[in-house]
Amino acid sequence: MTRRTTVSMAAAIAIIAAAAAYSQIPGGGPESGMNTRPPNGQGQKPAFDGQTRVAEQKLSQAFTVVTVAEGLQNPWSLAFLPGGKMLVTERPGRLRVLAAAGTLSAPVAGLPAVDARGQGGLLDVVLDPAFAKNRTIYWSYAEPAGQPNVNNTAVAKGTFVDDAAAPRVEGVQVIYHQRPSLASPLHFGGRLIFGRDGTLFVTQGDRSITEGRMQAQKLESGLGKIVRINTDGSIPKDNPFVGKEGVRPEIWSFGHRNVQSATLHPTTGELWEVEHGTRGGDELNIARKGKDYGWPTIAYGIEYQGGAITGGIQQQGGMEQPLYYWDPVIAPSGMLFYTGTLFPAWKDSLFIGGLGSTNLVRLTVKGEKVVGEERLLQDLQPQRERIRDVRQGPDGAIYVVTDSPKGRVLKLVPKA
Numbered sequence: 001m002t003r004r005t006t007v008s009m010a011a012a013i014a015i016i017a018a019a020a021a022y023s024q025i026p027g028g029g030p031e032s033g034m035n036t037r038p039p040n041g042q043g044q045k046p047a048f049d050g051q052t053r054v055a056e057q058k059l060s061q062a063f064t065v066v067t068v069a070e071g072l073q074n075p076w077s078l079a080f081l082p083g084g085k086m087l088v089t090e091r092p093g094r095l096r097v098l099a100a101a102g103t104l105s106a107p108v109a110g111l112p113a114v115d116a117r118g119q120g121g122l123l124d125v126v127l128d129p130a131f132a133k134n135r136t137i138y139w140s141y142a143e144p145a146g147q148p149n150v151n152n153t154a155v156a157k158g159t160f161v162d163d164a165a166a167p168r169v170e171g172v173q174v175i176y177h178q179r180p181s182l183a184s185p186l187h188f189g190g191r192l193i194f195g196r197d198g199t200l201f202v203t204q205g206d207r208s209i210t211e212g213r214m215q216a217q218k219l220e221s222g223l224g225k226i227v228r229i230n231t232d233g234s235i236p237k238d239n240p241f242v243g244k245e246g247v248r249p250e251i252w253s254f255g256h257r258n259v260q261s262a263t264l265h266p267t268t269g270e271l272w273e274v275e276h277g278t279r280g281g282d283e284l285n286i287a288r289k290g291k292d293y294g295w296p297t298i299a300y301g302i303e304y305q306g307g308a309i310t311g312g313i314q315q316q317g318g319m320e321q322p323l324y325y326w327d328p329v330i331a332p333s334g335m336l337f338y339t340g341t342l343f344p345a346w347k348d349s350l351f352i353g354g355l356g357s358t359n360l361v362r363l364t365v366k367g368e369k370v371v372g373e374e375r376l377l378q379d380l381q382p383q384r385e386r387i388r389d390v391r392q393g394p395d396g397a398i399y400v401v402t403d404s405p406k407g408r409v410l411k412l413v414p415k416a
Contacts, residue, residue: 034056034375037328039052040279040301040327041280041301041302041327045314046325050369050371051325052300054372055373057373057374059345059374060345061346062414063413063414064413065412066411067408068102068410068411069088071406072088072096072407072408073405073406074090075089075388075408075409076089076090076122076124076190076403077124077334077389078391078401079125079127080127080394087108087125087127088104089123090122090407092114092122093116093141094108094122095125095139096108105167108168111156112141112143114144115151117149118184119142120141120151122139122141123142123191124140124191124192125137125139125192126139134159135159136157137157137169138175138192140155141155141156142185143174147181148183150181151181152177152178153190153202153205155192155229156174158170158171159171173233174233176202176227178204179221179248180215180221180222182209184209186258187205187208188258189202189203189258191259191260193263194264195271196264199228199229199231200229201226202229203259204222204223204224204226204227204256205257205258208258212224213295213296214296216254216255216256217255217297219246219248224254225253225254225256226256226262226287227251227252229250239251239252240252252271252290253289253291253292254292255319256295257276257277257278258276259275260275261273261274262335264337265286266339270286270288272285272337274335275295276329276331277300277326277327278299278301278302279301279329280302280325280326280327281325281327281329282327283300283325284322284325284363285320285323286368292318292319292320293319293322296310297311297319298313298315300314301327323368324363329357330354330357331355331386332352332354333353333354333355333387334353334388334391334400335351337350338351341396342413342414349363349364350362350365352390355403358384358387359375359376359387360376361375376412385402385407387400398411399412
C-alpha cells in the first residue's frame with residue numbers, strides 16, 4: 001500500500017498564503033523568467049524527451065500592455081458580450097458589466113449566494129453558444145451546502161438582462177452540484193468550456209484535504225474529476241460511464257488535482273487543460289473520454305511540506321502521462337489557443353496564466369508536443385501581479401485578468 005501524507009486544513013491554508021506572499025517578492029517568486037531553479041522533484045525523470053523544461057523560445061512579436069479596467073476585487077474570469085462589453089466575475093460574489101470605455105456597472109442582481117472563503121467564491125462565466133438569441137449565461141461558484149464550512153463546486157445559468165440601471169439575471173437554475181460536499185475552502189476547479197456539440201465541460205478539484213484527494217480515483221465521487229453535462233443539467237448519453245453501476249454518469253475524466261485552465265483545441269476540438277501540482281508537477285493534458293490522469297497515485301514534484309507524494313511514483317500503466325509539466329510550478333489559471341491575426345507570430349500558440357509565477361506563459365505546440373516556451377510579462381509588469389484568466393477578445397487582442405484586491409483587466413496589443 002502506498003504511503004498517504006495527510007495535510008491538515010490549517011496547514012493547507014498556511015501553505016497557500018505563504019506561496020502567495022512569496023510570489024510578490026520583487027525578483028523572487030517561484031520563477032523569474034524560465035525554469036532556472038532546480039526541480040523540487042530531485043531525481044525524477046520525465047517519461048519522454050521534451051516533457052519538461054524545453055528550450056526558451058522568444059518570438060519577434062512586439063506588444064504592449066494597456067489597462068482596460070482596475071479596482072476589481074479578486075476578479076476570476078471574463079466573457080465578451082456582443083457590442084464591446086464584457087462580463088467580469090469577482091470572487092466575493094459579484095458579477096459586473098465592463099463597458100468598452102472601462103467603466104464598471106453595479107453588481108448584477110439575481111445570482112445565488114457563494115462561499116467566498118479561501119479559494120472559493122464566484123468563479124467562471126461563459127455565454128451560451130446561442131447567446132444572441134437566448135441571452136443565457138452560465139457561471140461556476142463555490143456553493144454553500146447548508147452546514148458550517150461545507151461547500152462544493154456548482155454551476156448555474158440564467159437569462160442576462162443588460163439594464164444599465166439594474167443589470168440582472170432572471171430565471172436562475174442551478175444545473176450542477178458537485179458531490180460529495182466537503183468542509184474545505186480550497187481546490188474548486190471551476191472552468192466552464194463548451195464542446196463543439198454544445199455539451200458543457202466543468203473542471204473540478206479534489207478539495208485539497210486528504211478526504212477529497214483520495215476520492216480523485218474513485219468513480220462514485222465527483223471530486224478530482226472533469227464532468228460533462230447538457231445545458232439543462234442532464235447527462236449526455238455518450239459519456240464514458242453512463243449506465244455503469246456505482247459510477248457517477250457525469251464523469252468525463254478522472255485523477256485530476258485542481259483544474260483551473262482549460263480550452264478547446266482549435267483544430268481537433270479536444271479539451272486541453274492544465275492543473276495545479278503541489279511543489280512541482282503542474283500538468284498540461286488532453287482530457288480524453290474515460291481516461292485516468294493519475295492523481296494522487298502518480299505525480300511529479302513533492303508535497304508542499306516536503307516528502308514524496310503518496311508512493312513517490314511518476315509513471316504507472318493505465319494512467320496518462322502529461323504532455324508537459326512544470327517543476328517548479330507556474331500555478332496555472334486561464335488558457336487559450338491564439339487564433340487571431342493581430343499577432344501573426346503567435347498564431348496557434350498556447351497561452352496560460354500564471355498565479356505563483358506572476359507571468360503569462362506562451363507555448364509553441366506541434367501536434368501534441370511542446371517545443372518552445374516563453375514568459376511574456378516579466379519586463380512589462382513591475383508589480384508582479386498574479387494572472388488569473390487569459391482570453392482572446394473579438395478584436396484579436398489578448399486580455400488577462402489579475403488576481404488581487406485591486407485587480408485589473410489588461411489587454412495585450414501590438415506595439416507600433
